[in-house]
Amino acid sequence: LKRIDHIAxxxxxxxxxxxxxxxxxxxxxxxxxxxxxxxxxxxxxxxxNTHIELLEPLSPETPVGKFLxxxxxxxxxxxxxxxxxxxxxxxxxxxxxxxxxxxxxxxAGGAKxxxxxxxxxxxxxxxxxQPLDATKADH
Ligand code: CO
Numbered sequence: 001l002k003r004i005d006h007i008a009x010x011x012x013x014x015x016x017x018x019x020x021x022x023x024x025x026x027x028x029x030x031x032x033x034x035x036x037x038x039x040x041x042x043x044x045x046x047x048x049n050t051h052i053e054l055l056e057p058l059s060p061e062t063p064v065g066k067f068l069x070x071x072x073x074x075x076x077x078x079x080x081x082x083x084x085x086x087x088x089x090x091x092x093x094x095x096x097x098x099x100x101x102x103x104x105x106x107x108a109g110g111a112k113x114x115x116x117x118x119x120x121x122x123x124x125x126x127x128x129x130q131p132l133d134a135t136k137a138d139h
Pocket of ligand 1: 006008053077079127
């Protein structure tokens with residue numbers, strides 16, 4: 001695992017939450033996009049050595065919508081940026097880690113992503129992400 005790629009926070013309303021993160025805290029919001037496959041609108045903020053993503057559900061039936069109904073606004077997941085997601089998933093399976101995604105799917109920006117189940121991580125949903133342009137020089 002190389003670095004924290006982003007920290008994702010589920011919110012009811014992007015613009016309202018940007019009032020804190022962007023206007024009060026002074027973080028730069030560099031993109032707002034709709035990711036239909038994941039049922040969210042995402043605002044990405046530059047937090048120096050990582051990004052913060054604010055996730056607003058497109059409807060209550062989406063995973064983030066259900067999360068908000070059940071738990072309210074709050075930390076949704078941590079994402080580790082890694083170089084080789086297939087190798088990482090094999091390694092986790094070898095250690096009998098409970099995974100949500102046994103194989104990678106394609107996320108925002110063409111990254112390969114997979115989620116590790118919160119029961120394996122201390123209660124926090126964990127995303128693994130291999131960026132589209134990740135170098136495999138280390139392997
Ligand atoms: Co994420």
